[in-house]
Amino acid sequence: MPMDTDRLPRCLIVEDDRILGETLSDAMADAGFEVEWIADGLAARDRLAAGPEPALVILDLGLPGLDGTALLAWLRAHGSELPVLVLTARDSVENRIEGLNLGADDYLVKPFDLAELLARVRALQRRIAPVTVERDRWGDIEVACDASQAWLGGEPLELTGVELRMLHAFVTHRGATLSQSHLEQHIYDDMPEHSSNPFAVHLSRLRRKLGEGRIVNERGLGWRLA
Secondary structure (H helix, E strand, O other): OOEOOOOOOEEEEEOOOHHHHHHHHHHHHHOOOEEEEEOOHHHHHHHHHHOOEOOEEEEEOOOOOOOHHHHHHHHHHOOOOOOEEEEEOOOOHHHHHHHHHHOOOEEEEOOOOHHHHHHHHHHHHHHHOOOOOOEEEEOOEEEEOOOOOEEEOOEEOOOOHHHHHHHHHHHHOOOOOEOHHHHHHHHHOOOOOOOOOOHHHHHHHHHHHHOOOOEEEEOOOEEEEO
16 A cells, blocks of 8 residues: 655545534644545545555544444554554543554544644654654765764664764765874764773774775875775
8 A cells, every 4th residue: 555645645534424524624634634534434445455545544433334443453454554543432441452452543532622633643743754864975875964873885884883973074074084183083072981992993893894995094194985
């Protein structure tokens, strides 16, 4: 079930009550969603099976055709991680646990306030939003701007914190030759604890992880990233 790529995120509302369905549709449209509203569980399953997958489902449990819990179970059994906010009049603890165990991301008991529903939708959006990491690049080497991650040829590198800072210094200086004192200042500034390993050990390990010839020694001057 591929994800929808429309400009506006799409919300699928599965609710058989006409007044509530219209109210939810208006509220989600005002919140910046493209809205689909389906009043039958079987029709909703067919829609989800056909794709494209929406960004969010607001799902009532008491549906004609196919119960909401069965629809949710079907969705998760088919491998979908689509965020689902369950709406229900079933307010027992057991019913809430059942819905969450079936894979609901959140649970709201009727009657509810629209402001609370919208707050929960925003929380779900923050939870599922992809995290974009700003990167500095030199050739096929990339380092997150905060020196928290690194990649070689698009593949993650397993580096220590000191190695990440050292590589970040090389990448951001874009091939310049850096002295040991310059590198040490970049590595250890603001670190609460310095590593007990000497500088040469960290440099040697980083050179090994990057591969032969990637860090070049300029005798008497320092090192540069090839």
